[in-house]
Every structure is written in structure tokens, then in C-alpha cells.
Amino acid sequence: MRGASEEEILRVSIGEIFARACAGAALPALLETMDRWRPAIVVRESQEYAALIAAEKMRIPHVRVAISAPSAEAQIFKYAAPHVDVHGQSLGLPPDPSGDRLSREVALTLFPASLEVAGGVSAPVLRFRAIRNAAPPLPDWWGARQDPFVYVTLGTVVGGFDVMRAAYRTVIDAVVGLPLRVLLTIGADLPLEALGEVPPNVHVERFVPQDDVIPHAAAVICHGGSGTVLGTLAAGVPLIVAPLFADQPFNAERVAAAGAGLALPTGGASAATVRQALSRVLQDGSFRQAARRIANEIAALPSIDMAASEIETQAQQAPPR
Secondary structure (H helix, E strand, C coil), X not given: CCCCCHHHHHHHHHHHHHHHHHHHHHHHHHHHHHXXXXXXXXXXXXXXXXXXXXXXXXXXXXXXXXXXXHHHHHCCHHHHHHHHHHHHHHCCCCCCCCCHHHHCCEEEEXXXXXXXXXXXXXXXXXXXXXXXXXXXXXXXXXXXXXXXXXXXXXXXXXXXXXXXXHHHHHHHHHHCCCXXXXXXXXXXXXXXXXXXXXXXXXXXXXXXXXXHHHHHCCEEEECCCHHHHHHHHHCCCCEXXXXXXXXXXXXXXXXXXXXXXXXXXXXXXXXXXXXXXXXXXXXXXXXXXXXXXXXXXXXXXXXXXXXXXXXXXXXXXXCCC
């Protein structure tokens, strides 16, 4: 869908693909499975709509695991709701053109409340924190250099996209000559030669476990994927977010609104812009202070280990079928 607007991309990907085609294909077997097993509760991933429809049909309580911030997901209900309604009516459910079945569903999330849009979610949200181990020492990738450490990642997938090669080069050009130790991860598919010349202060890896390196960072430059944003803020590290697509612009906006980093223009920024943003985040202590506030907020949440008991509670609180 090259050249398509964000609205059109969401209409097709969320509405036509996930809510209409995928849900329609999955519904018959899912209904059969639920009828055979009779679960006490259904736990679905937020873009898997057949489970919601089947659970409503069989009057089984259901919750969703929000893969993005719940208030971000609420903004895209409108794309899924018409198709969910058509599927539901085909099974004899009452009409639901406004998407109440989506908006009233309990959500489980790793996002802290400070990254949500105020009033953006009407249903209950159960928040948890991921379990993270202490980070090991950084490998000696830069020899004797002791400069501040910056981690750069654009995710594990987009490295295979031809259009992304320029984005990696932009980041490299932004940090050339700076008194920094930079780790750049590029994913499995990008040819190393596509990066061009890499300066001595930049070390390139295809993948590292982010929890091993982020706690050491003075700042993180990323694309705004939920996993990277949450992992960075859980460590109290400020961000420079250069969003590409999906929920990344929302995450970038919320990071900036919380004061924990800067959001760059969606779809690309110049090396000079990235360099300026990095300098500002490293020099202005308010960004790290805000990131640490969010880290404390995350640390105070119940562990993800508690999610199972919360799901059990939801099942027990559901009205009789």
C-alpha cells in the first residue's frame, strides 16, 4: 500500500484483514472448540477478533491482552467494529454498530497509566510489569573508550525492508565523531555492507537481548515499538523516538508528553535532527528524571505472574451463563 494514508492502512489492516477476513476464517473451528471445551474464560490477543465474537455468542467472559497501550487500541476500534458486528449478527447476536463489545472488554497490559491518553479507555485495565533480570556488564566492544553509551534499534523486522537502509545510515551519520559508545542492532536480514562505512564509536550487532544493554544506556534511539519503549522506561532511560508505523507514532507522542524523551517526525528525520535531539536528551537532565519517574511507576505494578490470578478473578466475577 505504498503511498496510502495512515487512515487507509488502518482500515485495511485492522478492518478488512484482521476483523473481517481472519476472524471470519477462524470462527467456525473456534466455535466448535469452545463448545467442546467449555472454557471458564477466553483470553485473546487484541487483534484476534474471532475469539471475542465466539465468546459473546457462547456467553463466556473474555479479556484481551493489549499488545499496544489500551488507549491506543481504543482509537482503532472504529475500524474493526463494523466487521465484528457483521460476524456477530450472522451468529444471532444483537446489532452492535458502535462497537460496545470491544470498548467494554477488560484489558491486560504492561503499559503504565502515565503513557495512556487520559480518559482514552472506558473499560477496566489491569496493569502489570514484566520480570526483568539484572543486566550483565557490557561487552568490551569499544576497547578503552569510556564515553557514555547509547543504544540504537529500529526493531528486529524492518532491517529486511529496502526502504529502511537509509534510516540506519541516517542514525550512523548522526553519531559520527561524537564522544559516545553506540551499539546499533539491525536484525537478521539487512546485509552488513548496506550500512556503508561504520565509524569506530559504533558497534553493530544483529540482535542483543535489550534488557542486557538498555540499563547501561544514557539514552536509547528507537522506532517506538512497544517492547523497546517499555523496556527503556522500565530502566529509567530517556528516549529519542523516530516512529515508522502502527502504534509507534502513538508511543512516540506519549513518551514526549510524559517528558521522558523526544519524538521525531514520523517516517524519517535528518541526521542533523537526530544529532540535535540526542544532544538535548543527553544534556537536559529532566528527560532522565521523567524516565525514572515512569520506572518507579512500573516497578510498583504487580508482577506479570499475577495475571493468571486476575484472569481467574474475572472468570469468577462474570454473571452466570
